[in-house]
Amino acid sequence: MGRMKIQNSPTIRRMPSYLHKLFNMRLEGKTHVSTTELAKYMNIELIVVRKDIALTGIAGLRRVGYNINDLIDYIKSYLGWTKTFSACLIGAGALGTAILGYEDFVNYGLNIGSVFDCSDKKIGTSIHGREVYDIETIGQRFKHYHPDMAIICVSNTAAQAVTDKIIQLGIHYIWNFANVCLQVPPKVIVQREVLAGGLATLTVKMKHMDEHVEDKPIETKK
């Protein structure tokens, strides 16, 4: 039967960071990379990188490492980034603007083709080279250009209504930056970003540091 778990795999979340480093190394003219280098860059254990890379199915060269171009292709393939994805961004506030300015998306094959907002101040203006459309016209525009996914950057209060609307228009994949749990039908997949999750991770570490202040320094890697 069709397994549908893939919850929040840390491996998957690390892949784009490897990719980012590999792009930079390629720009520097390098042709090969070792897991040692990647681990050093990422500040994580060598074996973690080894396992991640192995999952992509690539074969390396002992004593040399992996061919950078090949590794990029294998990671992209693992993530499903072999084709491009089209997206519409809804909500052209500060967060939406930040996402539009995120440079790596081009390398990852994410193409944000349209931007929508409900504010008269925003509609008609241009952000990072993209015109902001009236959200009221979204139905019309989707007839000519139907994106693979929607990126939601509207206020918490507006998020559910916008979501209902775009699902009606046939959107199946949603990347949600609003701080609410969207209620959607089973066929729709939502990836929610919770800003405060990172804060929680950080403060828990702070708490543990405080509590173990009398212990030995810190357990770092060997």
Add this chain to the structure above:
Amino acid sequence: MGRMKIQNSPTIRRMPSYLHKLFNMRLEGKTHVSTTELAKYMNIELIVVRKDIALTGIAGLRRVGYNINDLIDYIKSYLGWTKTFSACLIGAGALGTAILGYEDFVNYGLNIGSVFDCSDKKIGTSIHGREVYDIETIGQRFKHYHPDMAIICVSNTAAQAVTDKIIQLGIHYIWNFANVCLQVPPKVIVQREVLAGGLATLTVKMKHMDEHVEDKPIETKK
């Protein structure tokens, strides 16, 4: 010895979402909540919520649920959110502005007390009620107000230099939104947010959906 792992615990990352819901319920005048309600809101399995809540150490009332005020306190305590944290935000671009506008931080005890930027266009302006200071003055200002952590929202190219600077000024905790792996001494703890990690999670799900299109619909929860 002082365990220092706590990598990326999904439990910890879910806690702020529970908290967010609990605050809303309290505003609605509710006094108790069941894990059933929380699971429904979060769109996750009941047992996951039960385990998470149990980890906080709170005792519930069978057939009734948990006292909302108590649960808020237990979760806050679990996350180390019993005291407030002071932070400085570095980089007043779109992303920095978005973070300054994130309303829940007040509830979480995060107080962003100062904002720094290097651009003449930004310095002296006010964002969400906070004046933007010249990054060059950060050393001076830290003498009067030394934050617990720094939130880095500068460009990828500027991030490492800014990091070196603030570590020199005594910052030990960094919340990094720039798309680089910061190199820091062992004592410094960095929480990195990788935007593309969420995208990867979403696209992998898309890929699996495509591959299993001929299978039964989707495996949703029972």
Add this chain to the structure above:
DNA sequence: TAGATTGTTAATCGATTAACAATC
């Protein structure tokens, strides 16, 4: 050669899931 690196297998650990008891 010696050493750096990949490849492979097994052990450990923690999160998720399942099953059922307790009880108001």
Add this chain to the structure above:
DNA sequence: TAGATTGTTAATCGATTAACAATC
């Protein structure tokens, strides 16, 4: 009572970690 809910224990699963073999 019956049913909703918490509480508890065990099973499963997957990620991390460890150990060592292979080899250029």
